[in-house]
Amino acid sequence: MENLPSLLEFIEAACRQAQLEEEIAFSVKLAVEEACTNVIRHAYPDGNAGPLHLGFRSDAAEVVVTLADEGIPFHPEQAPAPDLDSGWEERPIGGLGWHLIRQMMDEVHHEQGTPSGNRLTLVKRRPAMTRSS
Amino acid sequence: MQLSTENVGPAVVVRITGSVDSLTADTLLTALRLEVEAGNIRLVGDFGGVDYTSSAGLRALLATVKEARQKGGDFRLAAVQPGVHKVLELSGFTSILKLYNDVDAAVASFAP
Secondary structure, eight states, X not given: OTTHHHHHHHHHHHHHHTTOOHHHHHHHHHHHHHHHHHIIXXXXXXXXXXXXXXXXXXXXXXEEEEEEEOSOOOXXXXXXXXXXXXXXXXXXXXXXXXXXXXXXXXXXXXXXOSSSSEEEEEEEEOOOOOOOO | OEEEEEEETTEEEEEEEEEESTTTHHHHHHHHHXXXXXXXOEEEEEXXXXXXXXXXXXXXXXXXXXXXXXXXXXXXXXXXXXXXXXXXXXXXXXTTSOEESSHHHHHHTTOO
């Protein structure tokens, strides 16, 4: 977890440099935080350290973030559906990370890394530019 | 993230500024828990200065709501900004948390 601040700073700086719309930057930062904490907790459990490569590219149409680790493979499609409806007494604490990633991003692709680990690609489309000329 | 606490009428207002994320949520939860344990169970979270939250922040909010309500009180949010509101909505939190437009309205909601 001690590297999380630098990962979040990297993504914030990249969003600023790309001059992303505020709402798009919010979504990207949130999805990246959820994905990074997921890798830190599940790909490298028990406080074990391991590499996490974070990539960012953007153009006028979209933002693409990639996360590559060499840890234990995970299967996002097997993440249990979140409980969004029960009352406060029954509502479980936690379990919203993947839900938020899927809600905030337009595309989420997960594949097994080569030779090991996970490769996650997050795509967020930017609003169509309005041109005045 | 910065925190400050103030007694306002029947409630304790916790003013939160900055990001409530994986790095700061534990600090927030600890501060809120101390209030509940001290008997300050009518809590208002002033979210006017919170520009970001993630699922880590949601965990702290839900844990506080549960602890306060179990003691007969509540943790109510005021002045939630649009980005954070969207996260609350997507997570189904708007159906269990009580939200108010401003701190005054949230404090007034605790008046007997």
